[in-house]
Amino acid sequence: MTPVAPAAPTGDALRVVVVDDDLAVARVNRAFVAAHPGFTVVAEAHTGADALTAIARLRPDLVLLDIYLPDLGGLDVLRRLRAAGDEVEVIAVTAARDLDTVRTARLLGVRHYLVKPFSGASLGDRLDEVRRGIAADRAAPAALDQRAVDEALGSAPVRRGALPKGLSAVSLERVASGLAARTGDASAAEIAEALGMSRVSARRYLEHLVATGAAEVAPRYGSAGRPEHRYRVPR
Numbered sequence: 001m002t003p004v005a006p007a008a009p010t011g012d013a014l015r016v017v018v019v020d021d022d023l024a025v026a027r028v029n030r031a032f033v034a035a036h037p038g039f040t041v042v043a044e045a046h047t048g049a050d051a052l053t054a055i056a057r058l059r060p061d062l063v064l065l066d067i068y069l070p071d072l073g074g075l076d077v078l079r080r081l082r083a084a085g086d087e088v089e090v091i092a093v094t095a096a097r098d099l100d101t102v103r104t105a106r107l108l109g110v111r112h113y114l115v116k117p118f119s120g121a122s123l124g125d126r127l128d129e130v131r132r133g134i135a136a137d138r139a140a141p142a143a144l145d146q147r148a149v150d151e152a153l154g155s156a157p158v159r160r161g162a163l164p165k166g167l168s169a170v171s172l173e174r175v176a177s178g179l180a181a182r183t184g185d186a187s188a189a190e191i192a193e194a195l196g197m198s199r200v201s202a203r204r205y206l207e208h209l210v211a212t213g214a215a216e217v218a219p220r221y222g223s224a225g226r227p228e229h230r231y232r233v234p235r
Contacts, residue, residue, distance in 0.1 A: 013039055046070075047071045
C-alpha cells in the first residue's frame with residue numbers, strides 16, 4: 001500500500017482510495033481524482049490485500065477499484081467489504097467487460113463501472129454523480145417517498161403517458177411481446193409478418209419502444225442498398 005499525502009481539502013472533501021495493480025495507471029487515476037474539486041486521495045493500493053488494509057484503516061468515502069488484481073480480485077475485495085458491513089462507494093475502473101463481471105459488480109453495490117481506457121472527463125462525470133449521491137443520502141429523511149426511493153436507487157420512475165397518436169396500447173403490447181420472444185434481433189418486416197400487421201405499423205411501434213428505452217436498434221449493413229434496422233430487447 002502506498003500512503004498518499006492528501007491535498008488540502010476544501011470543505012467536506014470526499015476521501016478516496018485508488019486501487020490498481022499497474023503503478024502507472026494508479027498514479028494517473030490518482031492524479032485525475034486529486035485534480036477534481038471536492039475529492040482528496042488518501043491512499044493508493046496495488047493488491048487486494050493492501051486495498052482491504054487501506055480501506056479498513058482509513059475509512060474512505062469512495063474506492064476506485066480495479067477488478068484484475070494479483071492476489072484477491074476486485075470482486076473478492078468487494079465481497080469481503082460487504083460481508084464486513086462496509087458500504088463504501090465504489091467505482092470500478094477496469095478492463096473487465098464480460099457480462100458476468102459487470103452484473104456481479106452491480107449486485108455488490110458498484111456505483112459506476114468504467115471500462116479502460118477512459119478519459120479524465122468520463123471519470124470526472126462519475127465522481128460528480130457519486131458526490132451528488134452521497135450528499136443526497138446524507139440529507140435524506142428517515143422515511144422516503146417513491147420519488148426519493150427512485151433517486152436513491154438511481155432508477156427512473158415508470159412513465160405511462162399517453163401513446164403517440166395512432167398507436168394503441170394493445171398493439172404496443174403485442175409488438176413488445178413479439179420482440180421479447182425473439183432469440184436475437186429482428187427487423188420491422190419480420191415482426192410484422194409474425195404478428196400479421198403492416199411493416200409500417202410494426203416499425204412505428206418498434207420506434208416507440210426504442211424511444212421509451214424498452215428496445216434497442218442498430219443498423220445491419222448488407223452487400224448493397226440501405227442498412228436494415230434491427231431491433232432487440234435491451235440486455
